[in-house]
Amino acid sequence: MTEVINKSLRDSKGARWGALAVVSFTMLCGYYINYVISPLKPLLEEYMGWTSADFGVWNSAYGWFNVFFLMLIFGGIILDKMGVRFTGLGAALTMIVGTALQYYAIEFPMEGTILGFKSSIAIGALGFGIFGMGVEIAGITVSKIIVKWFKGKELALAMGLEMATARMGTALALAVPLPMAKALGVNGMPSISAPIMLGLGLLVAGFIAFLWYTFMDKKLEKSEGISDEVSEEDAFKVSDILFIIKNKGFWLIALLCVLFYSGIFPFLYYATDLMINKYGVNEDFAGAIPSLLPFGTIILTPFFGNLYDRKGKGATIMLIGSVMLLAVHSFFAAPILNHYIIAIVLIILLGVTFSLVPSAMWPSVPKIIPEKQLGSAYALIFWVQNWGLMGMPLLIGIVLEKYCKVVDDNGVFSHYDYTLPMVIFAATGLLAIIVAAALKAEDKKKGYGLERPNMA
């Protein structure tokens, strides 16, 4: 007699890695737009009259809706209630709408002010805020999708590969826009909106990719005999949020997340400008140095994820990463270390740091929070993180404008002194070390298993 064994589609390597590739591509497109204006800062100042504070406002808008309108929390609730297919498509569409507004604001600059902000800054920031809502909700959706396909398997490796793919978008965004805007310019006037148009095209492709994923997702559920994507058990309950926020481990992860990421993502907005102002790198190549950072993570995040899957030591990995964050930013702050080779070395080290912490942090969440509350848990962590993603770019923009402008003997602006901003970034590393050490201690006390391998 032959025994029929019902296999889930996730047991097929091709199916689960294929699903991962498709959703990772959607994230790559989102991460491109996230940083597209970073290398354009000098052009925006020269040709569109922006100040550093304008640049800070635009980039801080990323978190406006997520933080103040609790859109990440609602996103998490929608995710748990409506499932990954609906939420993912909605998030991809939101990114497109937000980016269309940003494109409009740059391509058709407006006179006057809105609520005290230059009109173009206000409209573009609104667009970036809408985009930020979409990319964050896409992020929690994709995290849940990865857990769905990879739990009990190569979870950390899969999360590492997803982040690595997404960071290719960041690398592209740091390296391409400035030379592209210059190359497509007319009569010496760069085409600042062209790199954003490229991003819009990418986002449409990302939407189509996610549409494709929805069919894979349906197939997975069919193979597991699930007819309704959202089971009673999975549906959102307020008690879930209460359960999550009563958990000390959750708060330590969330705090580490906001501190660590505040020292990385907002830094990337200013990294090209830092290369030009502190290290004297030519504008045309300045973006290439920070773009090494995501490139490093492309190899190292899956490497460390794989290490965590097999050997464990998640809490220790996060602690080492936090120590490195403090060390690297402190060297960036040191005024006398201003040779561009030092900048390259520091960026590479920051890439190692940026691989260590995320590769251990995200796969650690399912060890602290049960799977049915994961959507809400990732949403809450991202919400806490967004306070930093919103506040830090604004703080750095204002600090640069107020305290860091260096003028020449004739009183004409010469360059920005990045010492103080880099000291602020280093402070995030110091605080992250304290929280990572507390998390390691809490893991020992509660036995979350952060130091244990993920694979059975």
Ligand SMILES: NCCCC[C@H](N)C(=O)NCC(=O)O
């Ligand atoms: N620049 C993208 C911001 C995405 C933030 C997201 N909340 C996140 O932290 N994702 C994980 C990562 O390491 O990219």
